[in-house]
């Protein structure tokens with residue numbers, strides 16, 4: 001009757017929360033340090049050409065960090081504009097109360113979408129004369145000017161006017177009375193390649209093409225139009241890429257896209273990925289672990305089951321290739337990563353218990369695991385790692 005007795009002693013009064021009141025740190029979560037974002041923006045801005053502005057790129061929910069937190073702290077750090085990919089992302093920022101100019105980096109082409117963009121005070125990226133006309137008509141209809149940025153293609157072959165056509169069409173575009181050209185820009189395709197600064201590189205040829213185009217349209221540096229070309233890599237390469245503004249994503253989040261960067265630039269990763277141990281078991285030597293039995297224990301092994309899997313955005317192809325950190329020590333992940341769980345070999349630990357917190361990405365003591373490491377091991381790029389985390393992971397701001 002032991003059970004009955006302990007049941008009677010159970011004090012339910014302590015548990016007076018709402019039935020849906022789950023602790024965001026109940027299972028697995030992302031921690032975001034706003035201060036790190038602010039510091040990164042400040043530091044990066046010290047490297048800019050004089051009067052060059054900083055656009056914080058917050059697409060894909062701020063590279064998985066939570067766009068609202070990123071906006072707040074990037075603006076504190078001195079970002080003067082924001083970049084998003086989609087109409088919806090732009091509207092969301094406005095709903096957070098963001099007042100700064102917002103540029104939509106993706107393409108809008110229907111009248112309806114452009115009207116919505118206009119009504120939310122979002123600047124579209126314009127790549128064709130037809131889109132210019134639509135915007136001009138919208139401006140005219142509302143008796144106002146529609147602010148937008150023109151994009152030219154210099155070698156990415158994605159969005160943007162073909163540069164020769166742009167040179168021909170710019171005079172006409174300038175004559176439209178109900179648009180306001182806030183910027184002219186292009187995008188680098190290869191600035192993170194090791195040879196980017198070589199005279200023959202794609203990056204240099206893009207820069208020359210862009211400069212040539214500005215010359216051809218008799219661009220007057222004194223007017224209000226902002227010229228911009230650089231992403232993080234372009235920004236870090238050289239001031240030659242800075243113009244009036246840079247559009248920075250990855251390095252603001254604390255990771256350099258370049259192998260070599262200025263030693264004085266200490267970028268702080270703003271994101272950590274953490275998970276709790278949900279269960280601990282011990283298996284004998286020679287026992288297989290997880291789907292497909294890809295891992296077989298070669299000793300009596302203590303396993304921690306972590307409540308995180310590929311449905312949370314941990315790439316399945318990292319199975320058996322990553323480590324996690326607890327109390328300044330690394331522990332290897334073993335067996336296939338499953339949809340919702342993964343196993344870690346904690347045989348060497350006496351201190352890890354059910355409920356202990358493990359770090360998958362970020363720092364603990366002097367140990368760090370970076371998305372750069374994951375991206376190399378899973379044959380992708382850090383950008384993809386950061387924006388693959390799913391909504392199932394709550395985001396918790398920690399400062």
Ligand SMILES: *Cc1c(COP(=O)(O)O)cnc(C)c1O
Pocket residue numbers: 057059105187230231232233247248249250251257
């Ligand atoms: C995403 C994006 C950026 C930011 O790139 P990072 O390499 O993350 O700095 C800049 N410009 C455009 C057009 C983009 O789409």
